[in-house]
Every structure is written in structure tokens, then in C-alpha cells.
Amino acid sequence: MNEQTIGIIGGLGIMGRAFTQLFQEDNLQVLCSDINTELTNQELVRQSDIIIISVPIDQTIPVIQEIGEALTEKQLLMDFTSIKTEPIEAMLQTKADVIGMHPMFSPPMDSLTNQTIVLTPIRDRRGWLSLVLDYFQKKGFKLQITSPERHDEIMGLIQVLIHFNLMTLGITLSRLEIDLSEALEYTSPTFQIELDLIGRIFTQSSELYGTIPMRNPFTRQILEQHTKTLDTLREIILKKDSESFKELFEKTSDYFQPFKTKALAESSYLFSQLVEFNGKQ
Amino acid sequence: MNEQTIGIIGGLGIMGRAFTQLFQEDNLQVLCSDINTELTNQELVRQSDIIIISVPIDQTIPVIQEIGEALTEKQLLMDFTSIKTEPIEAMLQTKADVIGMHPMFSPPMDSLTNQTIVLTPIRDRRGWLSLVLDYFQKKGFKLQITSPERHDEIMGLIQVLIHFNLMTLGITLSRLEIDLSEALEYTSPTFQIELDLIGRIFTQSSELYGTIPMRNPFTRQILEQHTKTLDTLREIILKKDSESFKELFEKTSDYFQPFKTKALAESSYLFSQLVEFNGKQ
The missing domain is CATH 3.40.50.720 (NAD(P)-binding Rossmann-like Domain)
Structure with a gap:
């Protein structure tokens, strides 16, 4: 160029x-x-x-x-x-x-x-x-x-579902009036990373994070499946239905099968990097 | 010892x-x-x-x-x-x-x-x-x-809310029958990290991830607030109610204020480490 x-x-x-x-x-x-x-x-x-x-x-x-x-x-x-x-x-x-x-x-x-x-x-x-x-x-x-259509469909997951989920978590924490600094004293690596990703979203513009899901043509379909899943999982846990939980967990575990080795290696690596980063502060 | x-x-x-x-x-x-x-x-x-x-x-x-x-x-x-x-x-x-x-x-x-x-x-x-x-x-x-009680209350966030949320995401992805390997080709750092954390959970035992939320005394209270928040956010997005979205986003943004600098620095560091890890593969 x-x-x-x-x-x-x-x-x-x-x-x-x-x-x-x-x-x-x-x-x-x-x-x-x-x-x-x-x-x-x-x-x-x-x-x-x-x-x-x-x-x-x-x-x-x-x-x-x-x-x-x-x-x-x-x-x-x-x-x-x-x-x-x-x-x-x-x-x-x-x-x-x-x-x-x-x-x-x-x-x-x-x-x-x-x-x-x-x-x-x-x-x-x-x-x-x-x-x-x-x-x-x-x-x-x-x-x-x-293609533009396939792009929007995949972004429905990456930008709508994932960001929606992180924003929901962030709003829930604020509504529960959690003392973040106390909770972080007890942190697990997963909790710390989730808070980092949530905190990162809320440093950015509300305009961006509102407009993307409002404009993506796949938003309704994805959020409906997400809500249905959440309701199912919540009911299983509140009823202490261990059998149904196990079935749902193992089915999902099968779905993640091809990705597991990478997920484990990569998350373990990130956890150790997090520890290193904390050590530098 | x-x-x-x-x-x-x-x-x-x-x-x-x-x-x-x-x-x-x-x-x-x-x-x-x-x-x-x-x-x-x-x-x-x-x-x-x-x-x-x-x-x-x-x-x-x-x-x-x-x-x-x-x-x-x-x-x-x-x-x-x-x-x-x-x-x-x-x-x-x-x-x-x-x-x-x-x-x-x-x-x-x-x-x-x-x-x-x-x-x-x-x-x-x-x-x-x-x-x-x-x-x-x-x-x-x-x-x-x-104390044991305070431990369980804080774990209600770290182990119940966060893991519940990641499991919901994982189950939703499997129900939407997403081709993970294709979605990962388009990944953002946030999506990749979320998938790593979800994949990590589903390599572990269903017994652990089911029993913790079923046994934690704060589970019902936390999941009820989470569901209420999710319903509110979903309705705002589906109605394209930009004003309410902005208000909710900015209120949450204020709550994360003391944590923002750390969240941004730490997530940026993790993103760059992820790139480095991918480069090694």
C-alpha cells in the first residue's frame, strides 16, 4: 500500500x-x-x-x-x-x-x-x-x-453472548454490593481473570457495548437459548438434582472434548502468568 | 511442622x-x-x-x-x-x-x-x-x-456465581451447536480466555462442580439476583433501550471504579501473554 x-x-x-x-x-x-x-x-x-x-x-x-x-x-x-x-x-x-x-x-x-x-x-x-x-x-x-452475514453470526457468540454474560456478572456483583477488594483477597485465578475481563468492559464506552448486541441480527436467538439454559441449570442446582446435573455436565464435557487439552494448557499458563504479574506489583 | x-x-x-x-x-x-x-x-x-x-x-x-x-x-x-x-x-x-x-x-x-x-x-x-x-x-x-460462615459467603461469589455463569455459557454453546474450532479462528482475546476457563471446568469432575453450589448456603440468594439482573439486561437489549442501558452500564462502571486500573493493566498483560502462548504452539 x-x-x-x-x-x-x-x-x-x-x-x-x-x-x-x-x-x-x-x-x-x-x-x-x-x-x-x-x-x-x-x-x-x-x-x-x-x-x-x-x-x-x-x-x-x-x-x-x-x-x-x-x-x-x-x-x-x-x-x-x-x-x-x-x-x-x-x-x-x-x-x-x-x-x-x-x-x-x-x-x-x-x-x-x-x-x-x-x-x-x-x-x-x-x-x-x-x-x-x-x-x-x-x-x-x-x-x-x-461473508458479512457469517461474520455477524459468529460475532453473535463472541461479542453478544460473551459480553452479555460478563456484563450480567458485573451488574450482579454491584447489586449484591460485594466489597471487591475483600473478595479479591480470597481470589481463585478464575475469579481474578473474570473480574479483569468484566472490569475491562466497564472501563470502555457504554455506547459500544450497548449498540453491538442491539444491532446484531442474531442477538434474540442467542439470548433466548442462553436464558433457557440458565433457567434449567439454576433449577437443577436449587433442587439438588445431582443426576440431571451430572448428565448435563457430561454432555457438555463431551462437546468440549476436542478443545480440552488446549483449554487446560492455556488456562494453566494464564494462571501462572497471573501469579507472576501479581508478584511484580 | x-x-x-x-x-x-x-x-x-x-x-x-x-x-x-x-x-x-x-x-x-x-x-x-x-x-x-x-x-x-x-x-x-x-x-x-x-x-x-x-x-x-x-x-x-x-x-x-x-x-x-x-x-x-x-x-x-x-x-x-x-x-x-x-x-x-x-x-x-x-x-x-x-x-x-x-x-x-x-x-x-x-x-x-x-x-x-x-x-x-x-x-x-x-x-x-x-x-x-x-x-x-x-x-x-x-x-x-x-470464619467458616464468611468463607462460605465469599465462596458463594467465587465458586457459585462465577462457575455457574461459565457453565451456563458452556452449555449454551453446546446447545447452539457452535463449531468451536471455527469460532476460535475469529477469536477475540476475551472469547479465547472465556473458552479456556469454560473448557477447564468441563475437564474436571461433575461431582465437584455440582456439589459446591448445591451445598453452599448462599446459592439461592445469589442465583436469584443473577437471574433478575440477566432478565433486566436482556429486556433492555431486545427493546433497544439505549437510555436504560447507558444508565445501568454507567452505574456498574462506577462500582468498578477502584478496580479499573488494575483490571485494564492485568487483562492487557494476559492478552499479550495469550498471544505469546499461541506463538509458541
Whole structure:
């Protein structure tokens, strides 16, 4: 992408800054527009070959509509939105080539490399995809290519189910008025890691964590199965129905079978790293 | 504890073996009895100064009753049970001194040191506690002393709420028939860690994970609050009620305020360690 100018709309946000820095380290030409920049979105579009939209989810489609007329078929339009079906549809209304993108991480992070980026290439008359793949692969990212619909279905698990679950835990702890500092004195590694993940979510923007599940087309179906499962498990435990518990546990255990060795090795490694981190504090 | 003989009932189990090894590294005298050992529990009690019961939760009270008559006031009786109120009551029926114990980890682990052990000393006419504290502190363990009731209340969070939540997630994933290997290709660090913790639970015994919540006296109260919270959050998301979501999120965010810096630093560290671990595979 050495000869291209990359314009990031929303370039002063957390993701915008992280990718600006990444591109600048490689001496790529980067332009940024944001709410308070002198450069307008329209001007950025005129001066860029690749335009990346890095704005809050609810702003993505309005921004696409705002710049839509100015885009030409010589340009590549990308976005960082955590939902892909809707933004891709909007981007296809422009004349530009379109590759949706979803970086599966949120800064601050010690390193961006080795992290996963999902790409949903949709219209690529000029062969942008190989340029993009080549650049990010060289930077050490793990790249996944899929359709916008399949992306949203898998994110239904990763971003809806998992985050919903962690948020529920966090809200429950706050409602039970637990003294976190006391509870942490008694911590198990699992509890400590869960609190870290919950605490991390609640340092971030409510906008992000609310909009993703509200916009993902698979949310209702996933949350309904989750609630049904939770009700079943709760009843089994409250009734002290050891037989049903054992049956359900062993069935799930079978499902995790292919993943068990990795889960055990990886969690044991994380536990020991946690101990090391605590030792450093 | 150098001059004492330590007898571990259930010494061939996972915890029994881990502590036998620990004690033997220090050349302490250790005896083990288990279902298939020649040494019986009664014989072990006759030959030991400190008796540690390391058996499944539902076996703890029967074992205490079995050896109760044989114990004298010169001996120290300990246990490793994850619930403390009930076993402590049973141990107090014997003549021995009583210090309940709960190691907050389950092998396999790279290292036992720096891990937390909770102690609930109840009857200590002979000053055993200082011996026990001294030994485990020198080994690098983190020791917490509390009452059996407070132990069970805090474990209601750490072992009931957190494990219940992870098991619910695991069962939901299996019911949605998710292809784990495909989902992992798209993973975020949070998803990967959650899967590791879930997978770790389901490699262990259904007996342990069923009996703890069924026996903990705070289970009903905690799970009721959890279900209420989950229903509230699900309704807010399905109704796309951004205002209520924001309010709930920010209230919880305030609750996590004192813990945020640590949560962010520790989770970022774990994420980078995960990347390193993946790189080694």
C-alpha cells in the first residue's frame, strides 16, 4: 500500500489512533478527519485512495451516506464496524470498491500484532484485497476472510453472548454490593481473570457495548437459548438434582472434548502468568 | 511442622497428591490412605499428628464420622473442603483441634506457590495455627484467615456465581451447536480466555462442580439476583433501550471504579501473554 494515501474518518478515536500509528510506523501516507479536525470528511475523501471509516457504530451509516456521492470507482472504502451486514449494504451504494474489516481487539494493548482481523471483501474490481492482505500479514496479524452475514453470526457468540454474560456478572456483583477488594483477597485465578475481563468492559464506552448486541441480527436467538439454559441449570442446582446435573455436565464435557487439552494448557499458563504479574506489583 | 507426621485421607486424589508432593519436598513425614491403599483411615489416624481430609465434598462428613472416635486432643484435624460451615461443625464433634482449610486452586498448575489458601481456625488449644501459618507462608502461599460462615459467603461469589455463569455459557454453546474450532479462528482475546476457563471446568469432575453450589448456603440468594439482573439486561437489549442501558452500564462502571486500573493493566498483560502462548504452539 506504499503509494496509496489512507484516509481515516474518526482518526482521533481509540482505533483510529492505533491504526494511524501503525501505518505511520511504515511511512505510509495517512490523513485523519474527526469532529475537531480542520480536514473535513469530504476533503479527506478527495485526497485519499483508501478510506477507512472508524466511527461509533451508530455513526457508520450516516458517515457512509455523507461521503457516498464523493467516492469514485478508483477508491477503496473500508470500515472498522463490529457489525458487518448493514454497513456493507450501505457501502455498496457508493461507487467505490468495498472491503469490510473488523479488528477483533480494542486498544490499549501491549501489541497489535498476532491479533485477529476479519475481512469481508465484497466488491474488489481493482485487486485491493491482495494489497490489504499482504500488508497486514507482514505486520503479523491473523486474517480471516468471510461473508458479512457469517461474520455477524459468529460475532453473535463472541461479542453478544460473551459480553452479555460478563456484563450480567458485573451488574450482579454491584447489586449484591460485594466489597471487591475483600473478595479479591480470597481470589481463585478464575475469579481474578473474570473480574479483569468484566472490569475491562466497564472501563470502555457504554455506547459500544450497548449498540453491538442491539444491532446484531442474531442477538434474540442467542439470548433466548442462553436464558433457557440458565433457567434449567439454576433449577437443577436449587433442587439438588445431582443426576440431571451430572448428565448435563457430561454432555457438555463431551462437546468440549476436542478443545480440552488446549483449554487446560492455556488456562494453566494464564494462571501462572497471573501469579507472576501479581508478584511484580 | 518438621517433627509431625501428616496423614492425608484421600491422598491419591488430585489435591492429595499435590500436597503429598509439597510436603515430601520438605522431607516431612507423610502418610496416605485412600480407597485402594493398604493403610486404612483408622491406622493413618493412629500414626499421624496432623490429619488432613482430602476427599470429595459428599464424603467429607462420613469420613469425619468414621475417624471421629479415634481422634485425640493431641491431634490436629484439617480438611480441604470447598464448603466450610458443615464440615467444621462435624470436626468439632471430635476431640482434636480443628483448623479448616481451603486451597483456592486446583491442580494441574505450573506452580502452587503464590496461590491463596483460606484457613478457618476454630479450636486450637495447642497453637497449631502458628505452625501451619509459618510453613505455608515460607512456601510462598497467600494465606487468608476467616470464619467458616464468611468463607462460605465469599465462596458463594467465587465458586457459585462465577462457575455457574461459565457453565451456563458452556452449555449454551453446546446447545447452539457452535463449531468451536471455527469460532476460535475469529477469536477475540476475551472469547479465547472465556473458552479456556469454560473448557477447564468441563475437564474436571461433575461431582465437584455440582456439589459446591448445591451445598453452599448462599446459592439461592445469589442465583436469584443473577437471574433478575440477566432478565433486566436482556429486556433492555431486545427493546433497544439505549437510555436504560447507558444508565445501568454507567452505574456498574462506577462500582468498578477502584478496580479499573488494575483490571485494564492485568487483562492487557494476559492478552499479550495469550498471544505469546499461541506463538509458541
